[in-house]
Amino acid sequence: MNIDRFVFAFAGFVVLLSVLLAWQVNQGWLLLTGFVGLNLLQAAFTGFCPLAKILKAVGLKPGQAFK
Numbered sequence: 001m002n003i004d005r006f007v008f009a010f011a012g013f014v015v016l017l018s019v020l021l022a023w024q025v026n027q028g029w030l031l032l033t034g035f036v037g038l039n040l041l042q043a044a045f046t047g048f049c050p051l052a053k054i055l056k057a058v059g060l061k062p063g064q065a066f067k
Contacts (some may be wrong), residue, residue, distance in 0.1 A: 003055045004063030010051060011036050 001009075008031075014036050022031035044048040056062060 001065035002061050003052050004065045007051050
């Protein structure tokens with residue numbers, strides 16, 4: 001798995017988890033969904049993703065989106 005796929009899988013997991021928590025616990029968890037969405041949006045324009053930087057430092061191979 002490369003960095004791109006891991007970032008997208010992790011973002012999808014966090015979004016689904018926060019929606020589930022908002023449904024079951026408190027609607028405040030939807031702020032986490034908004035944060036993930038904003039981070040994905042800014043990464044699309046800037047190419048900067050904090051998780052991608054961490055994964056690159058750990059040694060995961062880069063894909064095309066985050067270099």
